Amino acid sequence: MQIVFEGDERSLFLCMNKKLLVVGTMAYDAIETPFHKVDRILGGAATYIAFATSKFSANCGLVSVIGDDFADADLAKLTKLGIDAAGVEKVAGGKTFFWRGRYHDDMNTRTTLDTQLNVLENFSPKVPDAFKDSQVVVIGNLHPAVQKMALEQLDSTERFVLLDSMNFWMEHFRAELDEVIAMVDLISINDEEARLLTGEYSLTKAAAKIHVMGPKYIIIKKGEHGAQLYGEGKVFIASAFPIDQVVDPTGAGDSFAGGLAGFLTQTATINFDSLKQALVVGSIFASFTVEAFGVEAIEKVQNTELEKRILNFRALTHFNWDDKTLNL
Amino acid sequence: MQIVFEGDERSLFLCMNKKLLVVGTMAYDAIETPFHKVDRILGGAATYIAFATSKFSANCGLVSVIGDDFADADLAKLTKLGIDAAGVEKVAGGKTFFWRGRYHDDMNTRTTLDTQLNVLENFSPKVPDAFKDSQVVVIGNLHPAVQKMALEQLDSTERFVLLDSMNFWMEHFRAELDEVIAMVDLISINDEEARLLTGEYSLTKAAAKIHVMGPKYIIIKKGEHGAQLYGEGKVFIASAFPIDQVVDPTGAGDSFAGGLAGFLTQTATINFDSLKQALVVGSIFASFTVEAFGVEAIEKVQNTELEKRILNFRALTHFNWDDKTLNL
Numbered sequence: 001m002q003i004v005f006e007g008d009e010r011s012l013f014l015c016m017n018k019k020l021l022v023v024g025t026m027a028y029d030a031i032e033t034p035f036h037k038v039d040r041i042l043g044g045a046a047t048y049i050a051f052a053t054s055k056f057s058a059n060c061g062l063v064s065v066i067g068d069d070f071a072d073a074d075l076a077k078l079t080k081l082g083i084d085a086a087g088v089e090k091v092a093g094g095k096t097f098f099w100r101g102r103y104h105d106d107m108n109t110r111t112t113l114d115t116q117l118n119v120l121e122n123f124s125p126k127v128p129d130a131f132k133d134s135q136v137v138v139i140g141n142l143h144p145a146v147q148k149m150a151l152e153q154l155d156s157t158e159r160f161v162l163l164d165s166m167n168f169w170m171e172h173f174r175a176e177l178d179e180v181i182a183m184v185d186l187i188s189i190n191d192e193e194a195r196l197l198t199g200e201y202s203l204t205k206a207a208a209k210i211h212v213m214g215p216k217y218i219i220i221k222k223g224e225h226g227a228q229l230y231g232e233g234k235v236f237i238a239s240a241f242p243i244d245q246v247v248d249p250t251g252a253g254d255s256f257a258g259g260l261a262g263f264l265t266q267t268a269t270i271n272f273d274s275l276k277q278a279l280v281v282g283s284i285f286a287s288f289t290v291e292a293f294g295v296e297a298i299e300k301v302q303n304t305e306l307e308k309r310i311l312n313f314r315a316l317t318h319f320n321w322d323d324k325t326l327n328l
Numbered sequence: 329m330q331i332v333f334e335g336d337e338r339s340l341f342l343c344m345n346k347k348l349l350v351v352g353t354m355a356y357d358a359i360e361t362p363f364h365k366v367d368r369i370l371g372g373a374a375t376y377i378a379f380a381t382s383k384f385s386a387n388c389g390l391v392s393v394i395g396d397d398f399a400d401a402d403l404a405k406l407t408k409l410g411i412d413a414a415g416v417e418k419v420a421g422g423k424t425f426f427w428r429g430r431y432h433d434d435m436n437t438r439t440t441l442d443t444q445l446n447v448l449e450n451f452s453p454k455v456p457d458a459f460k461d462s463q464v465v466v467i468g469n470l471h472p473a474v475q476k477m478a479l480e481q482l483d484s485t486e487r488f489v490l491l492d493s494m495n496f497w498m499e500h501f502r503a504e505l506d507e508v509i510a511m512v513d514l515i516s517i518n519d520e521e522a523r524l525l526t527g528e529y530s531l532t533k534a535a536a537k538i539h540v541m542g543p544k545y546i547i548i549k550k551g552e553h554g555a556q557l558y559g560e561g562k563v564f565i566a567s568a569f570p571i572d573q574v575v576d577p578t579g580a581g582d583s584f585a586g587g588l589a590g591f592l593t594q595t596a597t598i599n600f601d602s603l604k605q606a607l608v609v610g611s612i613f614a615s616f617t618v619e620a621f622g623v624e625a626i627e628k629v630q631n632t633e634l635e636k637r638i639l640n641f642r643a644l645t646h647f648n649w650d651d652k653t654l655n656l
Contacts, residue, residue, distance in 0.1 A: 237645050
């Protein structure tokens with residue numbers, strides 16, 4: 001199938017076009033870095049994920065919750081990219097989830113200054129009928145009980161589920177989280193979270209333990225040091241695409257998941273080899289995201305830029321070697 | 329030229345066989361890790377470098393200094409690998425350089441508990457005439473004034489010099505170090521040292537500044553996170569080969585330099601592409617070194633294991649991607 005969108009280049013990629021579902025938060029963020037400060041910009045895991053998936057998927061449904069303070073213009077940014085927002089519940093009289101944080105000098109660690117859950121507190125995700133049979137599903141960082149609620153509504157017999165989570169749920173809702181982890185195909189977490197989840201310092205050992213918990217594939221993100229994929233008894237070690245100037249790291253992990261999942265909607269099969277490519281795609285999306293505040297960069301990224309950066313990444317990381325190299 | 333060494337496999341690699349000179353310390357080390365403790369084992373930068381180069385080079389000279397407490401058996405470990413030790417000065421009545429250190433729980437940072445310079449204090453390197461025209465030269469971590477003394481004795485018109493250094497010299501002997509840096513082709517330092525040397529946090533910017541100081545090529549080592557090569561306006565980003573269990577990180581950087589330089593003695597030309605391969609070879613040598621205490625692992629490594637690990641590294645880090653991948 002070849003669908004042509006007027007005015008952009010997405011048609012290039014649309015061939016397989018599996019149905020994709022994104023479940024996660026939509027938010028307003030206030031972000032401080034050592035260099036800049038912004039108040040109340042569009043954010044939330046599902047927002048970043050959806051922006052990234054939309055570069056590949058013409059059949060993407062979004063399940064989230066917002067208050068009636070959520071700007072129509074912000075929702076329109078997603079729908080005009082082809083995202084189906086029927087699953088986004090707008091709570092009358094409610095306020096949208098709000099997060100305020102400050103990044104430290106290393107641009108890597110951050111302090112949360114304010115979290116107002118608002119409508120997220122009673123979020124009960126409702127997957128629209130049209131997306132219950134989605135073949136690729138991304139469950140963004142949320143309370144594991146909420147993640148489970150969403151997963152239990154799916155009726156697709158063949159699906160690939162990617163889960164994100166974070167240290168807070170590992171520390172306080174471990175039993176609930178373990179139940180969700182057992183239900184997914186791929187978990188994407190960072191190195192500290194992998195260590196927290198397993199008690200193993202070695203990432204190889206941590207991945208092996210997580211594999212036993214359920215997921216066939218494990219991605220461990222290492223920020224500026226890249227990411228690793230484990231599965232089918234194999235390992236893939238990717239560096240991070242080098243960025244001259246990180247402006248705002250918010251949403252990097254979500255864009256990573258979104259780019260990865262979006263790419264998978266277009267592959268004939270989902271296996272270790274296509275996941276390697278998907279991981280690279282995800283990394284490149286993350287590299288765009290951190291170059292500007294909020295969704296500014298990922299909203300604008302063109303597929304030609306994406307492909308150029310992927311080929312550049314290959315050139316930066318591949319080396320020539322064959323059986324004859326040492327026998328000079 | 330094909331030289332066959334009885335009882336090992338080095339003959340496989342010996343074709344170009346450029347002359348190689350190693351200048352650096354020989355030492356006895358006492359090492360504590362969270363798991364083990366050893367007293368007085370063979371160490372020193374030049375020792376590790378020479379063990380690694382010997383896997384490739386049949387024409388390698390060593391310039392160093394030892395006391396008469398240095399065991400003949402330890403020197404024999406090097407000479408029986410074909411290392412020419414005529415440039416190793418034995419100071420009668422002197423004691424060999426001694427270092428005692430403790431690695432912390434992360435196996436990455438360490439505390440020096442004792443440094444006895446001994447014969448190193450008055451070390452005045454003398455390059456044997458037979459090695460003054462060496463085509464590949466490795467100057468290990470030493471006082472920059474001593475490094476300069478060695479470099480000034482060379483009379484080869486075409487040579488490639490690799491320099492190692494460390495934070496101590498950058499902090500206390502900056503002017504002398506700058507003079508040496510201006511004389512070399514490649515400098516190999518870690519990320520913190522690159523930042524210290526340039527005042528730039530970004531490694532790309534740091535490399536650009538070091539390039540202006542003289543070296544055509546810059547390698548920035550990032551420990552477990554790999555290494556980067558800069559030169560000819562290009563960048564190569566390599567991950568580190570994953571190790572199940574780091575036993576002793578001592579000598580990793582020196583084995584890296586030695587493996588890299590040894591490989592270069594066998595390449596027809598030294599340029600960005602062969603340096604990419606050399607960097608990979610160096611990383612793999614470092615990965616062997618840290619799997620055992622002291623020189624134990626690097627002393628024993630066979631070329632078949634080396635090649636196997638390099639091919640494994642390629643499989644771990646390369647991904648398939650071509651112009652058609654996104655147009656699925």
